[in-house]
Amino acid sequence: MLEIKDLHVEVEGEPILRGINLEVSPGEVHAIMGPNGSGKSTLSYILSGKEDYDITQGTITYKGKDLLDMAVDERAAAGVFLAFQYPIEIPGVAAMTFLKTALNAQRATRGEEELSTPDFMKLVREKTKELNIRQEMLRRSINVGFSGGEKKRFEILQMALLEPSLCILDETDSGLDIDALQIVAEGVNRLRDPKRSMIVITHYQRLLNHIIPDKVHVLSHGKIARSGGKELALELEQNGYAEYENNTADAA
Amino acid sequence: MNVQISSTLTAAEKSLVDHFDKISADLPGSGQAWIDDVRTRAIQSFENSGLPHRRLESWKYTDLRGILREMPAPAQNSQAPVLLEQDGVDAHTAFSSVDRHLGVFVNGFYRPELSSLEDIEGVEIIKLRENFDDLPDWVQEKLCNSKVYENNAILALNTAFAADGAALRINRGSKIDKPIHLAFVVTGKEACAINTRNLIIVEEGAEATVIETYVGPPDVAYVVNTALELCVAEDAVFNRIKVQDEGHDAVHLANLIVSLAGNSKCHDLTLSVGARTSRNEGQVDFTGENVEVTISGASMLRGKQQGDTTLCVTHGLPSSNSRQEFKTVLDDHARGIFQGCVIVKPDAQHTDGRQMTQALLLSPDAEMDAKPELEIYADDVECAHGATAGDLDEDYLFYLRARGIPEDQAKALLVAAFVAAPIEEVQDEGIREALFQLTNSWFDRRNSEA
C-alpha cells in the first residue's frame, strides 16, 4: 500500500524529518506516536501533499506509484485521506455542497459516473446517522460554528463518504471528551477493512484503546526511534517520552 | 438651443455637446418649456465641468475623461426583433425562472410587446417616453430637481439626454405580489449611447422588490448612462437588486439617488460582472428617523475590466442604521475601486453606521483601490468600517484539494463563497438562486470569455 524510504524533509532549511522508513500493508493500522515537535504532523502533510516543505531525500511509493509526483487532489482521488488535526473553517462554502463536490470530483477523476442528488442524499443520511451528525449542521459553512467534537465528526463523515484506501488520522483525539472520542473511534473502526490501511497519529495512548493498532512506531527527532506491537503504546503510557526527548545524540 | 462650445473640451466632450444640439429637438417632451429648460441647464452644467477626471477626488481612480476618448451617438428607437434569452448564463436569462412582472427596454427604449407591466395591482407605471407630453406631477417634480445633478456630470448628461425610462409609484400600503423586473438590453453591432432615467416612489407602508438587469453584446463599445431616483416613504419596505452584466467593451455609468423617510427599510444589492469600465455611484439621504438601510454589492471582474463603486450615506437625522457591504473579486488585469463614505451630521445622534469592503485578488496583475471614509460630527454614535485585500487563502485551497476537488474547481467554490454573504441577505429565494447561478458560474465563464 505505502512505502516510505529514507524520507528527509526540511522547512526553510531546518530539517524536520531525518530519514523515515515505513511500510504499511493493506488492512494494517499503524500508530505513530511521539513527543511534540517530533515531526508527526509534518509526516501527515507530506503524505497529503501540502506545499511549503522541501523533500530533500527519499521516496514515497503508494500503490506502486510515486506519491510525491502527484498533486494534492490527485492523491485524494487515488484514495489518500487526511483527517486534519485542526479542520479549517471556510465561510461561505456550505458543508453539503462541499461533500457533494468532493465526492463527484473524485469519482470524475477515477472515471466514474457522478452520483445523482437523491442517491447522494441517501448516502449522506445513512452516514450522518451512524456518526450522530445532525443534517442541519451540513447546511452551515464548512466547520463554521462547529464545536470541536463536531469538526472531528465531520472529518470522519468525509472519510466514510469518500471511502479512501489510506486514512491518515492526525491527532484525531485532541480536544475530544470521552463520549465524542467513543463516537469518532467507532466511526473509524467501522471503516476498518482488509483493503484499507490507516495511519493513526497521536500523542496519547488513550485513542489506541479504541482503535487497536497492528503496529506502533515512536517518532523522535524526525526518525522512527522504535517500532513494536500495540504493547509499545502501553509502555509509553507508563514511561512517557522522556527517553526519546533526551535522546538528542543522533540529532545532527 | 445654441450652446457655446468651450475650447478646453476633449473630443468626446465636444461630441456630447454636438449630439445634444443635433437631437435635442427630437428628445421626448421637446417643445415643453419646463423640459427644454431642465435639459438645457443640465447640458450647460456638463459643459462647465466636462467629463470627470482623476484630479477630482471622487474620480481619483477612474479617469473617465481619459477612458472615454470617443462618444458614440445616442441610440435610435428601432423596433428590431430581439432574442432575449441567451444560451449561456447572463443576467437576463438567470432571472427568467423568477416569477416576476417584466418590463423590457431595448437600447434604452421601452418595448411593450416584450413586457408584462400592465395592470399590476397597487402600482402606477409611467413609461417616460410615451407620456413625456403629459407627465403627472409626481414625476415632473422629481425630474425638475436640478439639485441632484449639481456636481455630478454623469447625472447632468443623463438629465440632458434621457430618452426613456420607467416611473413607478407603489401605492400606499400596497404589497406587490411579485418582483418587478426592469430589463435593459442592448442589441446591434453599432456602438451607441443609451440614457435611461428611472424613478421609484414607494408610498407609506408599501412593500416592493425591483430587479434591474443590464446586458448587451460582448464586442460593441456602447455607453450606458442610467439613473434611478428612489424615494421610500414612512414605514415602507423596498428591496432592489441590480445586475450589471454589460458586454465587455461597454461603459456602464449609473447613479442612484435614495431618499428614505422615517421607519422605512431599504435593501439594495448590486452585482457587477460586466462592462469594460463601470461606475456605480450612490447617494443615500434620510428624511426621517429609525431608518434601516443596507447598500451592498459584489463585483467580479477579469480581463481589463475596471469597476468603481462610489457611495455616500449621509445621516442627517438621528437613530438610523446604515450598512455598506461590498465584495470584489479580481482576476487578470482587472481593477476594482471602492470609495464609500458615511457622513454623520451633528444632529444625527444614535447613528449606527457600518461599512465593510473586502477584495480577493486572484492574479498578480490585479489591483484594488479602497477608500472607506468616515466623517463624523456627532458624538453619540457607533460607526465602524473595515477593509481587507488579499489573495485566496492557501489553507482553504489545501483543505478542498485534500478532499480530491481539483484546483480550478476548488478556486471556483472559494470565489463564489467569498461573495456569498451579501447575496445570502436577499430575502426572495428565487432571486437569490438567480444571483448564485451568476456568481457560481463566474469562475468557469472566464475561459469562454477570455
Next chain:
Amino acid sequence: MVAVRETVEQVKSIDVDQYKYGFVTDIEMERAPKGLNEDVIRFISAKKEEPEWMLEWRLDAYRRWLTMTEPSWAKVGYPPIDFQDLYYYAAPKSDKDGPKSLDEVDPELLRTYEKLGIPLKEQEVLAGVQGARIAVDAIFDSVSVVTTFKAELAKEGVIFCSMSEALKEHPDLVRKYLGTVVPISDNYYSALNTAVFSDGSFVYIPPGVRCPMELSTYFRINEANTGQFERTLIIADKGSYVSYLEGCTAPMRDENQLHAAVVELVALEDAEIKYSTVQNWYPGDAEGKGGIYNFVTKRGDCREANSKISWTQVETGSAITWKYPSCILRGDNSTGEFYSIAISNGRQQVDSGTKMLHLGKNTTSRIISKGISAGKSSNTYRGQVSAHRKASNARNFTQCDSLLIGDKCSAHTIPYIEAKNSSAVFEHEATTSKISDDQMFYCQQRGIGDEEAVALIVNGFCKEVLQQLPMEFAVEAQKLVGISLEGSVG
C-alpha cells in the same frame, strides 16, 4: 487599582492653567529682514557659512516653491498665510558662533529650558533617576543653542549635533543623504523648508552601533512673527539602532505662527530607527485665537533589507496640524510602524496620519491611530497604504479609532488602500465612538471627578500607543493627555 490611583494623582497635580509653556523668554535676538526673497535665503546661507552647493540647493527649492500652490485637500481651514509677513531667521544674539559648551550658553536660555523641564546640564541628568540619560539638542527659534553628551556619544562614533555644525564638520555625509528622502519639490511646505531652514538636528549612527542613550531634540518657538523651519536628518547605518525623541512648545501669542519642518530618516541594512514625538505647540485659545500652524513633512526610508522605522507621535498642540510621518519600505523584509495619538480640543484642527509605501518584498507595516476630539475641534486621520506591483507578500494592519467628547467636535477617517499585488494582505479597521455613559458612571460611582474620569478613560483608549513611548516620555505624555482635555466635559 494602583495604576488608576497613580494616574489620578498625575492628573490632579496638573496646573489649572491649560497651557503652562506659554511664557515668553526676553532675550536679544538677531533676525533676517522680514519677508522672503532670494536675498533672505542668501542671508541665511551666509549666516550659516554654508558651502555653495547648499545655497544652490536652497535657491532651486525656492524657485520651485514659487511655482507651487498650497495644498487644499486637508480637512483644515485657515485664512491665507502672508509669507512676506514673516521672519525666516531669528537667533539669540549671544549665539554668534553657534553653541559650544554649556558654560557658554546664555543663562536666560538655560533658565527657559529649565522652566520647560528639559535637562540641559549633564551633571543634573546624571544625578537624576535610574540612569535615565538623554542627550538633548535644544533648538531655540531658528538655531540650535546646545547639544549635550556629544563627547560621550562620540566615543561610540555616534554623531549628534546641529545641522549647521554637521554641514561644517561632516559635509559629505550631509550631502549624501540630505533631500534623498523628501525631494525638493515633494510638497509646498517641504519646498519652503528646503529654501529657508535654519537649523535642526543631525544624527549618524555608525554600522553595528546601538546608540547608548536616547537622543532628543527640543524645539522652542519664542519670537513673534517668526516661522520655524527646522530640518532633521537621521541616518542609521548597517545594523545600528537609535531611539530619538522630539518635543515642541511655544509661547501664547494672539497671532498664528508657522512651523514647517522636514524630517528625513534613512535606515540601511538591518538598522532600526525609533522616532517619537510629543508635540505640544501652543494650540491657540478656546476661541481659536493664535496658535501654531504645524505643517510638517516627516518621512523615513527603509532603504535596505531588514530595516525598520517606527514613528510614535503624541499630538496635542498646534492650532492646525498637517502631518503624515511616512515609511518607504524599499528594502526587502523591511518594517514600518506608525503609532499615533492625536488630541484636539477648543478650535484645533488636526489632519494627520501616515503613508506606508510597500516597494520591497515581504515588507510589513502596522498603523495604530487613536484620535480624540473634544470642544469644537476637528480631527482627521488620513492614511495611505499601497503595495506596488513587485511588493510581493506585503502585509499591513491598520487600526484607527476615534473618540468624540461632546457634540460640537468631529472625527474623520480617510484611508486610501491600494493593493497592486495579489499576494498583499491588507487589513484596515476603524471605529468611532464616545466615552460611554456607563464608563463615566462607573468612575463617578467610585468617587472620580468628571475630568479625571475622562483622563483615565482616554489614557486607557490610548494605551497601545503610549506603551510605544520611551518611559520618560510616556509619563509626560500621559499627563499631557489629561491637560489637553481639560474643560472638555461638563
